[in-house]
Amino acid sequence: MRDPPxxxxxxGFDCASHMSAFPYNETMSAPETSPETCTVFxxxxxxxxQLYERAGDAAAYRLVExxxxxxxxxxxxxxxxxxxxTGDGLLAVFPDANNAPEAAxxxxxxxxxxxxxxxxxxxxxxxFHTGTVIVSDEDVFGDTVNVAARxxxxxxxxxxxxxxxxxxALKPEWRNLMHPLQSRSLRGVSRLTAPFELVCESAGxxxxxxxxxxxxxxxxxxxxxIADRSMTLNAQAPSARLGRGSSSEIRVTDTRASREHAxxxxxxxxxxxxxxxxxxxxxAIDGEREFILSHEEVVLRKRGRIALGxxxxxxxxxxxxxxx
Numbered sequence: 620m621r622d623p624p625x626x627x628x629x630x631g632f633d634c635a636s637h638m639s640a641f642p643y644n645e646t647m648s649a650p651e652t653s654p655e656t657c658t659v660f661x662x663x664x665x666x667x668x669q670l671y672e673r674a675g676d677a678a679a680y681r682l683v684e685x686x687x688x689x690x691x692x693x694x695x696x697x698x699x700x701x702x703x704x705t706g707d708g709l710l711a712v713f714p715d716a717n718n719a720p721e722a723a724x725x726x727x728x729x730x731x732x733x734x735x736x737x738x739x740x741x742x743x744x745x746x747f748h749t750g751t752v753i754v755s756d757e758d759v760f761g762d763t764v765n766v767a768a769r770x771x772x773x774x775x776x777x778x779x780x781x782x783x784x785x786x787x788a789l790k791p792e793w794r795n796l797m798h799p800l801q802s803r804s805l806r807g808v809s810r811l812t813a814p815f816e817l818v819c820e821s822a823g824x825x826x827x828x829x830x831x832x833x834x835x836x837x838x839x840x841x842x843x844x845i846a847d848r849s850m851t852l853n854a855q856a857p858s859a860r861l862g863r864g865s866s867s868e869i870r871v872t873d874t875r876a877s878r879e880h881a882x883x884x885x886x887x888x889x890x891x892x893x894x895x896x897x898x899x900x901x902x903a904i905d906g907e908r909e910f911i912l913s914h915e916e917v918v919l920r921k922r923g924r925i926a927l928g929x930x931x932x933x934x935x936x937x938x939x940x941x942x943x
Contacts, residue, residue, distance in 0.1 A: 641690060655754060658716040658785055659767040660747040661738060662690050662698060662726055663708030665776040665888070683707055684728050688753070689787040693725035702759050705925035708743075711761055712752070716788035719747040720817060723779040731777075742776035744887065749785040770814060771887040775839075775854045779817040784813045789875055801882070803893070828849030840881065840943040841919065843869055845936060851943075857885035861938065862896075871936035881912075883919070883940075889943065890919045898928035 646840040664686055671679040690709055691701050697718040713719050730743045739891040748770055750763030766782060774780040786797045805812050820925045841852040845857060850868060852859055859868040862880035871880075877896040884891055894900040895910035903909040904923040909931060922941040927935035 622892050630706045638820045651732070653753075654751045654839075656837055657748070658713040658747050658749045658788070659718045659752060659759060659763050660694070660711045660713055660719050660722065661705065661708060661745065661767055661771045662694075662711070662723070662819060663705070663744045663771060663774075664730070665744050668868050681734065684739065685733060686743070689729040690726045690734075690743070693729055697722040697725065702754075703757070710759065710764075712754060713747075715763045715787050716747075716749045717790050717793055719785065720779060720781070720789070720793050723747070723817060724915075727777060727779075744771060744774035744776055744778035746770035746774050746781070747779070748782040748787055749788050765841045766805065767811065772805075773800075773884070775813055775857060775887065781817070783815065783816045783882070784814040801860075801884075803882070803884070816925070839885060839888045839890065841885075842942075842943060843938055845869060845871070845938045852883065852890060854885065859883050861900075861925070869938055871927055871938075873928055873934060876936070877928070881925075891916050892919055892925065896928065900928075901926040901930050901934075903931045 625793070628864075647879045655875065664683060673679075682774055687704065687707075694701055694709065694711045699713045699718060699722055701780065702710045702712060711722075713722070726743055730741050733741055745753065746767055747764055748767035749763070750758050750766070751879060752761040752763045754760075770782060772779045781797060786794055789797070797819060798817075800811045800814045800816055802811045806905065827837070842887075843850050843852065848869075850856070850859065860879065860882045861867055862878050863873070863876050866879035867879070875898050877898070880896040881892060881894045881900045884893070891915040892900065892902065892912065896916055899911040899913045901911050902910055902917060902919075902923065902925055904919075905921055907923075910917075919942060922939070924931045925938040925940060927936065927938075928934075931937050
């Protein structure tokens with residue numbers, strides 16, 4: 620087996636810039652190949668930027684290359700085809716969706732078993748989606764690739780996120796291990812998506828990957844508080860709904876707030892606030908001017924205040940947030 624090509628990047632995989640390189644839009648010509656149904660699979664190393672800062676370029680590069688080689692070998696062993704490197708990750712395709720969760724588990728264990736470098740523990744995020752694609756000798760094209768890449772933004776280290784289409788294609792023994800998450804809009808995808816997460820537990824003789832525990836400085840957490848109530852979001856509790864509805868984890872009484880007004884979710888190592896309301900969500904990050912989201916989203920930074928339906932200066936239901 621040939622070693623993977625040298626990794627051209629020394630920072631983590633940037634999904635937005637990577638997607639701009641996928642020539643699936645109508646302005647570019649598609650390869651003269653018949654469409655086929657397969658499962659598009661992304662695996663991305665988490666925390667590589669911090670690794671380079673701590674260990675130095677040479678040691679970090681060697682560990683990243685070792686991770687990529689192990690990931691590539693497990694994908695091939697599960698019947699997949701590696702299309703290309705994506706920064707500090709891989710893009711692959713599987714003709715059988717059932718091989719994708721198996722590859723995800725194998726990859727997680729391979730990366731988790733690697734020795735620490737400068738005290739840094741590597742971890743991997745995985746996402747996969749099943750649909751019609753055009754596969755050429757050197758790339759894969761189509762909306763299925765777009766959806767799979769956006770699902771990767773939802774994955775946290777040590778976890779695998781799958782689309783509903785992939786889960787429906789799985790055998791019962793795999794399907795039973797997939798936990799449904801809240802339906803949501805993905806960036807650049809017009810329709811709502813119902814993602815699933817690989818359940819972190821053992822089932823019979825099958826050991827399913829456990830969540831990787833990174834160092835405290837690498838674990839993303841967000842504290843939310845309103846009046847005398849508070850909650851903390853993290854990898855174990857990655858999302859919260861905001862609104863007047865009884866199902867909201869952060870519930871307000873302001874009549875200008877919608878019942879299902881907004882939600883906050885962990886994507887990779889960042890918390891994203893997504894507005895789904897009629898009157899907008901007002902955000903005031905400390906040291907910056909207040910702005911309003913209207914069916915938009917923003918990455919929450921540092922600390923600040925959130926109000927549903929009216930300015931934080933006017934609201935009696937201000938939600939305070941702190942990125943820990």
